[in-house]
Amino acid sequence: MNIKTQTCGELLASYRWIADFFTENHLDLETAKNQTMSDYLASIADEQLEDLALDRDKVLSDFITFVTQMRELLGETAANRVDKLSILPGLNKEGEPEGFDRIDLYPSEIISIVGPTGSGKSRLLQDIEWTASGDTPTRRRILINDEVPDLKWRFSANNKLVAQLSQNMNFVMDLTCYDFLSLHAQSRLVQDAESVIQRILEAANELAGEPFSPHTHVTALSGGQSRALMIADTAILSTSPIVLIDEIENAGIDRRKALNLLLSKEKIVLMATHDPTLALIADRRLIISKGGIANVLDTTDAERRVLSELEIYDLKVQTLRRKLRYGERVDSL
């Protein structure tokens, strides 16, 4: 389909989302339907363009860029696949080489990142997000599928390598959960938005301790509910192949299920944490110290047994919390 020679109406028939471009740029799709974009722009009076603060040539080239980018976002999923992400070592803050040769990360794998606050966890994440190629303070290099990554990962608005789930899940939009998800689905150009939204809501309700309805405003969700909603949303809607989690508080959400949901969507899950349960759930953990990765530890069988014990305590604490909350008396752990 040729963007330059097709009428806007024809383009719209294949790409419903070009309507967004018209709305955001204050252009009139109705008038444009029977014309090519360049004819339509030529038909707008100079004064009107000036009022809209638009530049004819720039709008045209922006339109072409936009459609091209969106087509890539839709069709090029193969080119966006990350089957393997590799970290090649650099230097720590003291200029010493890092303590590993190469770390390969694969989809559906959980890696925890541990170390004191300020030890360099965010720098590591930033290196991954920027697909560092020896050009950051750590001199680390990142490879995707064994190759030097395409620069699009650094700069494009819609194609981010890393989705971040931070600890504070505030919302500034005051929308119902349903409307909130619709907006997100729209920005991701999802075709069958309705069913995707239903899937997210179901998944989120399964993760959350207390269920919520599609009509609940996102700002009225409890901490656990909003974490559940954001994790389900990121798993199902976000195109970023890597998810970074900065702690998941152990309240109002089933953390195991949450992680499994992300893994089932073939995400690489990196988890910065001080929580022993989360640190041990991971297949491997990166030990950060003095600004570098000092060591990479595989979780051993003994550690997995410790984890099972820990989970028993976690469960007890949660039960205790629920009982106290509903006014019950407790006599043992």
Next chain:
Amino acid sequence: MNLVIVSGPPSSGKTSVILKTCDALKNSGHRVGVVKFDCLHTDDDKLYAAYGIPVKKGLSGALCPDHFFVSNIEEVVQWGIEEKLDILISESAGLCNRCSPYIKDILSVCVIDNLSGINTPKKVGPMLRSADIVVITKGDIVSQAEREVFASRVGQVNPRALTMHVNGLTGQGAYELSTLFYKDDLNLDTVKGMTLKFPMPAALCSYCLGETRIGDEFQQGNVRKMNWEQN
């Protein structure tokens, strides 16, 4: 010298981002200076000075700050050259969303924040649309979904820009931004003869010239009325 023009709505995080970017630039051995343009008041100059950054400020007072910018940028560039700066960064607050201080062939950066709401990209004019780099701040306060929606709206109005997320508080992303601020082979000695990326809006009505009285008989020059039919 390299010149970088940073603009963006009030309080979007321009100073915070510039300070963190200056840190990174200084660490890589560059001499950086800043000029701050504002309308009525700014304390940004004190902040920059406190970080040991050579700084000048220009207050436009009764004039449109972006018009004021264009009338003064050449002198500022000459100051930067005298100060032997490698990089001169200009910070100006975009006030009416209609003007933009960007100059053709000079790196232009728009700083806009996630908190300003998803309809903001649509409202901000050339300041966002014609920027080479769009820096999105305050991502730490909103959810991942909101960050994605906001970035996609930015992509709709300026698909060609490099879009980056920078945290003005922690500086996350500022190092990466700093690598785009300096090109070895660029050596600007004047902006004379260069042109603005986008023309400033038509103005000059009686109120531009100090008229305060209200009523048809006092309205002269470039006067326009609301469109009541479309309302």
